[in-house]
Amino acid sequence: MPEATFLDANELVINMGPQHPATHGVLRVKLRLDGERVLGTECIIGYLHRGVEKIAENRTYAQFTPYVDRMDYCAAVTNGMGYVEAVEKLLGVEIPPRAQYTRMILAELQRIASHLIWLGTHALDIGAMTPVFYTFREREEVLKIFEEYCGARLTTHAFRIGGLQYDLYDGFERNVVKFCDYFLPKIDEYEQLLTKNRIWIRRTRNIGILSAEDAIALGVTGPVLRGSGVKWDIRKAQPYEAYDKVEFDVPVGEHGDTYDRYLVRMAEMRQSVRIIRQCVERLGPGPIFGKVGKVIKPPAGEVYHSIEAPKGELGYYVVSDGTVNPYRVRVRPPSLLNLQALDKMARGHLIADVVAIIGTIDIVLGEVDR
């Protein structure tokens, strides 16, 4: 879709990636340029394609659970949560409250960890080197909590279809609350570095503007959609687990630019802390496993279940034919569809801004390519 340019003869096509450090993995973007200006982009993806959906058809429901962690490897907990909930919906089982609140605590911690990676790398891409050291310091604390809970830091496989495998260890609540107390002032610290920083504002204000209409038309979800001013969060709109029992706000932006998306995510981390505190309070004793058989054999049927993952709507479409293997598992990754908006956001900006825009979409290529 070429647009008229001042000097067509000078149009230049260059490749960004797949080994470019600012493409967060193996994303390749073909840029059409007029000088430094971007006339159009084309994303070439698939370098990390592992055929996850095909694997699912050849595994049992339970066997497939660890695989989903490897899609968005920055947010394995929420990935697993979406999948086990989808299968639970298919089975029609209820999860006991203790398991629900545990899941929510871990999922919100994961949201914080995911946003911290985003913040660190996004700032690093734009040229602010300090925040990445700060954010990884705090992320480490989150990972320690995961590690103590289930033994893994990154690909946690924290949940099982029907509930949890492990009950909480003694002192889990204390650790989580300690983290919350420790973490809140740290957000202010990041904000001190960036929010009023003139260079940061210059690099993010009015960059990559996405209007609400465009965002919806392109199927963008999550913080990117909220940055464009659409107050939509699946945790509020169609609550799962016990999100309808906790209080939190849904931050939205006004202009739909990179700076607003930054503010939205910063506010979301604060809200996550708020959710975690409420969950810890409600975490009563009780069973951690619903009525699920040893062999998971859902009735024939199909469900679509989606959750608010750190990056947007993470959906699972699971089709059962009544056997122990899923007939079809489709993953609706937020990163893939958010990335589709790159072209819209990048047109007319400079090459250096493309880096900022890729950062602000917050993609993980493991999830884009699956």
Add this chain to the structure above:
Amino acid sequence: MADEKKEPPKAAEGVGGGSLAKPDAGAPSKSPAPAGAGSGVPAAPAKPPAAAPPKPAAAVPPKPAAPKAPVKPDPWSSPLLDELQKRFPGAISEAVIFRNMPSLNVAKEHLVAICQFLKGPDGGAYTLLTDETAADYPKRERRFDVVYHLYTFEGNTRLRLRVQLGAEEKVASVTSIWPTANWLEREIYDMFGVVFEGHPDLKRILLPDEWVGHPLRKDYDILKQDEAWVKANLGIKSGQ
């Protein structure tokens, strides 16, 4: 890798039998054994339906897994459906609701018109196409399902549309209605070989352009691959 075809009753008990059991063994307060998840908890109202390997003694099979009347989708009725049937007579062959999600089977010829209507204010303002995907049922007469998941912000509901296609049939693209569909349809084309008419740029998205075959078709074995491509491009005999 070689076990992809195994019938997994044993492996299926993996509700908790996963490989992560070890690292947590250090936490002595609760039994980390997956079996304990059910029995270690006093309030658990029922034993897990013992469809699985015989458990030692205690597992009194409480009426084999209580297979109540098989769970079936219920017929769906709503004003929207009536409106659709009025406007597009004969276009909707099935309307069911399962697990709170209504699902409509739509005739291929009417797909675009129905989508256009659903997106508009009269049709419920389904402005967000959350997902579009496909599934392959080779034993059926019309082999492919193309599945659309819609969402409306106003009504806060989801709706599933399904179009059934024969092996060589094409379907109209919905990119003109929801630009989201662009990459999603490319992915379906890539994985299933379904061709979308009117798509602006229909080519493979995840696999290399020259790849032969469509991996998510049921007759494409999990170990299968485009060996010619692998050999030519990666310089190895096989990717396995």
